[in-house]
Amino acid sequence: MKRDNKSPGSLKYGLTLATLLCWILPIIVVTTTAAVLFDSYYRKNIEHSTQMNSENAMRQVELRMLSVIEDSKAVSYDGVVREAYRNGGRLVYYYVTEYLNQKFTRSSQYRCVFISSVNENESIHSFACAPGMPKLDLLRNYTTNVLPATKDLLKDKDTGIYFMTVDNELYLVRNLLDKDFVPYAILVMNLEKSEVFQSLYNIPDIFISNLSIDGVHIPLSSDEGETGSEGTEFGTVVDGHVIKFYVQRPRFSVWNSVPMLRWAIFLIGLLVLPLLMLVILLFYKNINHPMKVLINANARVQSGERGYQIKEDAPNFEFKQLYHHFNSMSTELKNQFDQIYLEQQALQQAKIKALQSQINPHFLNNTLEIINLEARVAENESVCSMIEALSTMLDAAIGRDDRSRIQLSEELRYVDAYLYITKKRLGDRLTIKRDIDPDMLSFLIPRLMLQPIIENAIEHDLSRTGGELSLRVYRTEDNMGAAFCFEIEHDGIITDKGWAKIQKSLEPDVSLDPESFKGNSVGIRNVNQRLRLMYGDNYSFEILQPVRGRILAKIVLRGENGQAENKMHKIEQL
Template identity: 30%
Template sequence: MSYKPFKDFYYSISIKTKLIIVVCLLFTTPILLIGYFGYSNYEKIMTDKYMYYANTNVKELSSLITERIEGLHNFSMDMLYDTEIYEVHKNLLKNPTDVLTEFKLKRDLESYLRSLVFSRPEINLMAFQFKDKDEIYMATRHLVYQSSSTIPMNEMYKKSAGQPNLIHYFDMDNNKVNHIYFARVIYDRNDLQELGLVVFQVNKEYLFGILRDFLKNEFQNVYVYGEFQEELFRLELYDPKEQSKIKGEEYWIHDTIEPLDWKISVSISSQILLKEVRALSRMILLLCLATIPIFIVLINFLYADIFKPTHVLIQKMKEVEQGQIGVTLKSHRKDELGYLFKTFNQMSQKIEHLIDSVYKEQLALKNAEIKALQAQINPHFLYNTLETINWKAQLNGVDEISDMISALSEIMEANIDRENERFISLQSEIDYMDNYIFLIQKRFGSKIQVKKNIDAASMSVMIPKLIIQPLIENAIYHGIEPKGQGTVILNIALKEGIDAQNKVSLNKTLIIEVIDDGVGIPSIVLEDLKKKLKEKDGLSLSNTAYKKSKVGVINVQRRLQLIYGEPYGLTVESTEGEGTRIQMTLPIKDTD
């Protein structure tokens, strides 16, 4: 598949359009990705945490209901040890047909039952029926009369038959539980003969009201069912039918109420549970999308501030490219673009100046070449003449003059440079310097002493030609000669280079020191000299005497900077009246 059409399209649209597209992608892509995955993950975490919390609550509530049912069981057990029912039963057996006695016993027993009802807030009604008797003794919490015929005593009697424990019974009406009853058979403590059946109707709010108090969030419904799916309690805070219409997901929690095998079921609507989270996510997304126009405005401002001036600069550069000279830009900016405009103006003006002066420079170069060819004849002629004089001196036995002429001839030979050598060995440089010192000492005698401390291992190192003699000459003529006498010390040694910042070993360097005990350099001249040594064009000196005295040092520095660059070259230290120390640092490397 060829990508050229896409590349052509990409390069055809403007930078402004590219910026808008890139910023929109950079801004919306993370929002969509992070929003989608973050929101999904957050929904899952929130749902899981709430389900864990709700499941724990349901188990705790199930335990509380179980405790209340066990309390009813314990209450029924306590009645087995109460003497009131036994006494009534005993009196009935003594006078089974006495109406007055039966009335009093009925009053006493119902009074007893009423005291139990008011002592137990969870009980709405209590009733007792003796075995083989039709009479039902009943007490209620409410003042409204309730007929004993509404109590399903026969059904509960049948269900309790043979059951040693408390049983429960649901009074149903059209598949709806109206009342919940608990019943237990009472036996004689002495002979374990069945006396009758005690029944109490339980307040449903007492059993299940805690569900209403603790599970009342708008996104959950609560149901309690009997062992045969009889609905005992219902609390619907949202409409399940509406939930199915919007296709919202429902989560269910189930638990068992022991020991009756009742079931608690809690449904949780994810749609309602996450309603606020989803609304907040939508608001964040809308706010993020609403900021896109702001970014577009900022991009337009950025385009006008940066790219439009850049286009102007490009147009000016095209004008220069087409041959226009001296093109400049007017700008008062002080930022990076201002620096760029300033540099362009300087470059344009420099080009104009160079084009204007190139013709003159070419003429001057031609004249300099002619003069150089003419000047080259004189050193050769002088060298050949000195060789002839040396031959005549040897024939006449004047050895001292012959030695001086030989030394001068060696110096001339080095300066003529027949083989055009750029680098020579340190040994050759020392030989050349020795010839120079020989002639100097013939002139000054013992007034000038030269001491050499040279590392023998450095003699084979290749160095630029004629860089030591100018320093020796400078020390003699500008340091020792004004004083009248003195000593020049030449120290040469190899040194292992160390990068002080990174603590690593560098290439070896050659250290050459020329030290004299002459008159030294005045502090003002020394500072100017140091400044000139750092300049690229150190020969542009303002003082004629200064030119004559220090031009050799500056020439050596310029040569070293051109060959090796930073940080190699010369350093000068001097104290007026005490002397001068010049140190030269050279790298040791292949010079082929």
């Protein structure tokens, strides 16, 4: 058997060749192709950018030129110049010059504006120039060069607008006609080219040439252009006036401008693919996927799933913080929505009516018993008085007029009616003292704010032991402003258990559950809840024991008397 004497190839060279053919060469091809495409794309992008910049510049030129044309028309429409020339006299120059100063000197689009009379026997040249302009030189040049050329141009012309150039300066000229359409003056506006055509000067990397308006060539500093440049003509019409210019841009090649770019692309090509894969992986894991999680969580919250929590572990510290903040925000959002919902429910007028309807009716039973007893004995004035008092209390409890707030004087009528009935029951065992500021009788307070507290004091203390009950109403001032105070003080002793019930009644509970009103402090809880709904933080309600054997209930209302009423009006609208 013949042995093959051909030696095997080197593994090193084989791997190198495989790398060249299977890795490096494809990358070179891909990178080179990408570079060529990039160059082509860059060219197209430059062309598109030039097109867009030129069109934008043209639109700005249109706006500025339209402003100039409208200003020239305004000289005729305003009537100031026509009226000055019609009146004649030596003040023509003064009035017209003053008008031009007010009209044109504030605009940077004009170097100088002239108005000259067409009457050869009365040469009047009114003018106004931009600040810093050599007025005498401009006037001398105007009368020597510009005005003769203007007269030649406007000869036998109507009130149309025309453009011309003199000594490389651009002028807008027109006749000013009186009401009989007879020229009485000439308007000449020396335009500031760098301002009117400012947008053309600011287009990057291009040159503007052959700028003209109505065929009148307007020389610019960039009219020379560049040899070997590419260009496009642009045109527009402004109020019947044709504006044209030619845009030139240098030929550009990214390869010629950046020689090292080819080597840079080659080196980047060697690294771009593995790095790209690594970047894609890291990007997806650390940014893209966590962002999708956040977007999905946000969508669920927007769909109404408030309080939704992201339970997935974050891939990095930054998104861990974002997840945490999102969860906190979602929880807070849910709490706020729940709170707003509860507050809106609580602010319904029906709640206040419900609270008013829950006043302890025990006194009605006692009253009926006394009326029944008196009626059996004999007819007398006492029975009538008690019936009237009962009627007053029924009106207060039912609230037929649907008012949540009444004047203090009306509330005191309810208190008097209740105390009259109670006095009949307790007799001399009950002593009443009053100290009412007469200036506060018209002060608005919640309906049945005082009577339930007085009833609570009598039913739980004075009805058993008797004693004194004092009612004080006054106005005072402190570091928080005006304070309107209502104090009900009576003889009595509160046990520790009683204090606990009272403090619970003063908690900011807004529940309307009837079960929550069971107990011995319904009147206190009722009043406290209605005050909280009507006044928010602008009130205080506390029950104290200033000395042993005396119990003081004190309500303080703050702010202007109309604030709570406005709030209740809003509640009723809800």
